Amino acid sequence: MHTIKFVRFALKNLLRRRTRTALTILGVAAAVAIFFSLLTFNAGYTRQLNKELDRVGAHLLAVPKGCPYEAAALIIHGGVIPQYLMIEDLALAQAIPGVEVAAPLLLHQFFKDNRPHIVYGIDAVQMQDLKPWWSMRDGRFFTNDEKGVMVVGNSLAKSENLKVGDVLSFGLRQEPFEIVGILDETQSQDDEFHFLSISEVQRIFDKPDQMTAIAIKLTDVSRISEISARLQEIPDIQVVTMSQMMGTVLNLVGSVRSLLISVILVAVIISIFGIINTLLMSVNERRSEFGMMKAIGASGGDIGRLILIETVFLTLSGGILGIGFSILGSTLIEGFVRDIVPYTPAGNLITVDGGIIGISLAFSLIIGIVCGLYPAIKSSRLSPMEAIRNSYE
């Protein structure tokens, strides 16, 4: 009962200086919003990256020798690398025991309306073995021996307003390709690609028997090290596992993340000093009041407790507001992140997560306790006499 009265008393004190209270809460909200956004981005990014790598459907990617991890990242993301594996490499890979699927991939770009479009040459049968979750929104999938046909990803179809029966021309000789099917949404980069039979991509871009990578699915994942070693013995091939890919991509974004953490640290430090300054000003202004309270029986602990409750209320309110801002502005934040982070997986990067909300609230609570402690101790030690005398000065 007394605690409730104490809290009510503290809240009424805060309402006395509404503008200052509001500005302090906004300061905390800004710091917590950045903190919350970073945590949700970090969790969302890792989750979506995992999902995206999972959606590759392969346990390993065999890529040409060079910078294997960056090359693998580019391939998954729809980038084009200027090195190729040959059909002999594919045959050697397929011959290794324990390899269930070795699907050749050939990526190429063409430009339409000054925007790059990715053409993904695949083996229709093997690709559907790798990605059994693929289903058609409209139309059908092509067969390997069909010429002049393609399937497009869901997002691409929406953004370009494509439908089954439409014809697009590309390749070195601008050859026409009819859309025979549109994929259902996969929430991966597949939603953005034009899928053609690999033999057609090799033909129209003049890359006979060449491929950008081989996606490999194993019969038994526990043999991944052994089979990787066997694949590495093929002279042109370098092997990348999905976990290595994950590490590489996370390293790519690591520097951006460090920058964001620095921004957060600065925001939090500014916010902390701002709150301490506000509280100290408030304590100084209320010295005589504290003196009166002590005269009528308040202990130093009571005064300190009052200041702490006020501070914690300020920072918790700021925390809730900051989380709210963050959630409401998640589309903007995501757009900003996609602009500055080098590799961003498809799907929602920022999603509301109860655990992260809890951590962010705990963070604002800790800020409250850290900021409130010094002013609370200072005010609790005021002698009633000094405090009252102060009002005469």
Next chain:
Amino acid sequence: MNGNIITAEKLTKTYRRGNEKLYALNEIDLEIASGEFAAIVGPSGSGKTTLLNMLGCLDTPDAGSLRINSVSVSNLKERERGKLRREIMGFVFQQFYLLPTLSVRENIELPFLFNRQSGYKETVDKIIETIGLTARVMHLPHQLSGGEMQRVAIGRALVNQPRILLADEPTGNLDSGTARNIIQLLQRLNGQGLTIIVVTHNEALANLAHRIIPLKDGKIV
């Protein structure tokens, strides 16, 4: 009147200004009987407020001894002095020190917040009636006149049923008519057995006291 509720012997308080030692109180000997109404008077800087603060355990003497309600308070720690203030003293200040966001009732109830007492509604109602503010209980301080604010401050000082009321210039910020009402209220409270010690420049108030304690340069003259 009964026995002494306050006994001060050679009570001394000094301040330093550079190398100079100033006596705010210089070996004051004083006895206040239970139920007495005493007025401390004197020119500015004579040590009136310092003496009142000392008697109210808000300040500590540099030398001498002080017994309040048979307890030697000279060497008490702040926590123990706080307990004594909470249990047997009430304070009224010239500036009222009402909390602007609390209503009349909440301001009066404030001491109960700090002594963790509950079930005080009837006591507070009675105090509000005594100070004549029954119709204003939900008003905020800025909606009250100066006299009403001082009544609230007196109500707050009375709510824990103190044995001693210490008032520092309780009429200092009031016009003469309002001051007269406050004086009458204090007189009535004293009539009910409350020991009252006031610091005042108000002659009318001082003249109502059983005893006037004149101070000059930190000494009773």
